[in-house]
Amino acid sequence: MNIGPNTVAVFHYTLRNEAGEELETSRGAEPSAFLFGASNIIPGLEAALAGKASGDVFTASVAPGDAYGEVDPQRQQRVPVKHLLFKGKLRPGMVVQLNTSDGRIPVTVVKVGRHSADIDTNHPLAGQALSFDIEVVDVRAATEEEVAHGHAHGPGGHQH
Missing domain, CATH: 3.10.50.40 (Chitinase A; domain 3)
Structure with missing residues (x-):
């Protein structure tokens, strides 16, 4: 078959x-x-x-x-760190989970601030x-x- x-x-x-x-x-x-x-x-x-x-x-x-897909530069945003699931210290380049209304999605951390982080919601392999x-x-x-x-x-x- x-x-x-x-x-x-x-x-x-x-x-x-x-x-x-x-x-x-x-x-x-x-x-x-x-x-x-x-x-x-x-x-x-x-x-x-x-x-x-x-x-x-x-x-x-x-x-x-x-x-x-191709990388879409419009898929970067700033979110409160409390919405991210990760272990250890949050660092740029880490792939973490973002809690959304549709469930968890993988995102890449671009920049880390005190209370928020800039993330890229393109798939890590985009x-x-x-x-x-x-x-x-x-x-x-x-x-x-x-x-x-x-x-x-x-x-x-x-x-x-």
Whole structure:
């Protein structure tokens, strides 16, 4: 079976930035699972996985526009430090969590003041071309419940 509409793909990945530095990997842990076509992963990675089958191993290069977007300079703002979740001393360059009405989002600290901080709400990987080393572990038909919920269930997917 190939990855396509109404399928769940289970895969291991290693994510690298433009400099080739490893940023994240699923190796040594549970593989990731996603429902194809439900926008559960970045568009460029989903497009690269389309048509692949269990056992396929490949590298996918994803441009910033198909990953986390380009950096938008308008997405910087000043917020009270009490709205940020972090450990230790707050420093420029740290990626911390910002409490919003829609939940927590990762933000990058640009400048730290006594009671407030300037933050960048662009995704930390915005503006970067990314490389994914992929190993497709399994491809299966999605259940009706997964299609209705818009995500994969079970190991590597969403748990209810």
